[in-house]
Amino acid sequence: MSLTDLAAVIFDTYGTVVDWRGSVIAEAEALARKKGIEGIDWGVFTDAWQASYRPYINEVISGKRPWTTNDVLQRQRLDEIVAEFKIENLSTADRDEFNRAWHRARPWPDSIPGLTRIKAKYPIGSFSNGNFQLLANMARHSKLPWDFIVSSDMFHHYKPDPEIYLGAIELLGGEPARVMLVAAHNYDLANARKHGMKTAFVRRPTMFGPNQNRELSAEDGWDIVTDSIEGVADALGA
Amino acid sequence: MSLTDLAAVIFDTYGTVVDWRGSVIAEAEALARKKGIEGIDWGVFTDAWQASYRPYINEVISGKRPWTTNDVLQRQRLDEIVAEFKIENLSTADRDEFNRAWHRARPWPDSIPGLTRIKAKYPIGSFSNGNFQLLANMARHSKLPWDFIVSSDMFHHYKPDPEIYLGAIELLGGEPARVMLVAAHNYDLANARKHGMKTAFVRRPTMFGPNQNRELSAEDGWDIVTDSIEGVADALGA
Numbered sequence: 001m002s003l004t005d006l007a008a009v010i011f012d013t014y015g016t017v018v019d020w021r022g023s024v025i026a027e028a029e030a031l032a033r034k035k036g037i038e039g040i041d042w043g044v045f046t047d048a049w050q051a052s053y054r055p056y057i058n059e060v061i062s063g064k065r066p067w068t069t070n071d072v073l074q075r076q077r078l079d080e081i082v083a084e085f086k087i088e089n090l091s092t093a094d095r096d097e098f099n100r101a102w103h104r105a106r107p108w109p110d111s112i113p114g115l116t117r118i119k120a121k122y123p124i125g126s127f128s129n130g131n132f133q134l135l136a137n138m139a140r141h142s143k144l145p146w147d148f149i150v151s152s153d154m155f156h157h158y159k160p161d162p163e164i165y166l167g168a169i170e171l172l173g174g175e176p177a178r179v180m181l182v183a184a185h186n187y188d189l190a191n192a193r194k195h196g197m198k199t200a201f202v203r204r205p206t207m208f209g210p211n212q213n214r215e216l217s218a219e220d221g222w223d224i225v226t227d228s229i230e231g232v233a234d235a236l237g238a
Numbered sequence: 239m240s241l242t243d244l245a246a247v248i249f250d251t252y253g254t255v256v257d258w259r260g261s262v263i264a265e266a267e268a269l270a271r272k273k274g275i276e277g278i279d280w281g282v283f284t285d286a287w288q289a290s291y292r293p294y295i296n297e298v299i300s301g302k303r304p305w306t307t308n309d310v311l312q313r314q315r316l317d318e319i320v321a322e323f324k325i326e327n328l329s330t331a332d333r334d335e336f337n338r339a340w341h342r343a344r345p346w347p348d349s350i351p352g353l354t355r356i357k358a359k360y361p362i363g364s365f366s367n368g369n370f371q372l373l374a375n376m377a378r379h380s381k382l383p384w385d386f387i388v389s390s391d392m393f394h395h396y397k398p399d400p401e402i403y404l405g406a407i408e409l410l411g412g413e414p415a416r417v418m419l420v421a422a423h424n425y426d427l428a429n430a431r432k433h434g435m436k437t438a439f440v441r442r443p444t445m446f447g448p449n450q451n452r453e454l455s456a457e458d459g460w461d462i463v464t465d466s467i468e469g470v471a472d473a474l475g476a
Contacts, residue, residue, distance in 0.1 A: 007371065119378060122378075123374040123375055123377070123378045124378075125374065132386065132409035132410070133245065133246070133409065133410050135386070136361040136363065136385045136410070137361055140357060140360075140361045140362075140385050146385065146386070147374045147377040147378050147387070148377070148384070148386060148387045149387070151409075154392055154409065170391075171369075171370035171371065171389075171391060172370070172371050172374070
């Protein structure tokens with residue numbers, strides 16, 4: 001089956017399509033100005049907030065924690081980290097609103113032009129550990145032109161559990177070689193390939209900040225290796 | 239909770255948003271010209287094809303038939319009805335392509351303007367007994383500006399099974415009164431209301447053809463009653 005005979009193209013979203021780090025930092029800085037919070041390095045804060053993501057969802061994957069959405073985990077973690085950073089004047093309403101910064105993550109400059117080109121040739125969708133409502137809100141807010149969303153809470157499983165990959169394949173016609181995953185995370189592509197999907201790596205060398213030291217290169221011979229969503233569009237002749 | 243404090247607005251799709259009947263008839267007539275098939279009333283044919291929908295999915299709902307997508311049921315029914323109408327020169331490839339007419343159903347004239355207005359205020363999605371891939375293809379083909387799709391095959395349940403309503407509510411934040419269903423079918427709204435959702439009825443007096451004798455009026459006091467998706471947008475202040 002050729003690289004371009006595809007039923008759909010799906011996209012890891014955080015890091016691959018949207019700059020979650022820059023977006024959350026920008027909202028944090030605006031909130032700090034509004035509330036008169038000083039002396040916090042919001043890059044360090046945001047990295048600490050995000051760093052808890054994998055350990056927390058690993059507790060869900062291992063069964064130590066019952067099914068919990070990304071949104072709820074991030075909100076719980078926010079309370080902990082606000083205490084760790086000794087930030088005192090954020091009300092529950094402030095924290096609820098700040099947590100929704102993840103719903104408003106902004107696309108990288110190449111994302112919407114690239115997605116628009118790919119969408120002209122194939123149905124496109126988000127494929128994310130985010131939850132459905134968060135991804136729907138982000139689509140609307142950030143004008144991501146998805147035809148559909150495939151989210152962890154559709155299956156009550158997080159990547160890299162097989163259920164979310166196999167679930168996406170079933171919903172998209174049941175032929176894994178006709179579904180392409182685009183991601184900036186090598187582990188995600190490795191799992192997609194294990195289940196028979198096509199793979200495209202997009203290098204995002206600052207998605208974890210200016211000192212990023214991982215995910216800087218393709219760790220396997222993915223079907224496409226590029227630096228942008230527009231590069232994926234080029235490779236697909238879209 | 240007010241009518242307009244909504245987490246999302248979801249839309250029954252066949253009949254409510256797209257004119258499946260006119261679209262399938264147009265594709266049938268084009269196919270007939272191409273293949274030299276004469277003497278068939280394609281309106282009668284299309285009505286017979288669609289009429290099998292509810293009995294077939296009732297077999298799935300009752301457990302008589304295992305989970306089967308709408309796409310597969312319509313393709314099976316196509317073979318039967320082609321034989322009933324004594325149409326002889328349609329190959330398997332012709333039939334596969336003709337079955338995909340349901341993926342290419344065209345919106346009513348008010349649908350895209352109305353959806354675009356509502357999307358500026360709330361996330362919007364398809365909520366359909368169609369299957370995910372069919373709805374994704376339709377979104378792309380007919381430029382339906384969904385943020386997301388909620389389909390029967392996400393749950394392996396057809397409307398009016400509770401699982402698809404409750405599943406949609408869970409994915410959209412868990413507050414049924416903050417999810418509105420827009421539909422041209424009273425039974426769909428009755429079930430949405432039973433599960434606590436907001437309801438909007440759109441009168442589509444020709445969705446079943448020029449002699450339509452059902453679904454001509456609101457059969458209960460739905461939250462919104464109107465004649466178009468733009469009418470829903472008006473009622474929502476969108």
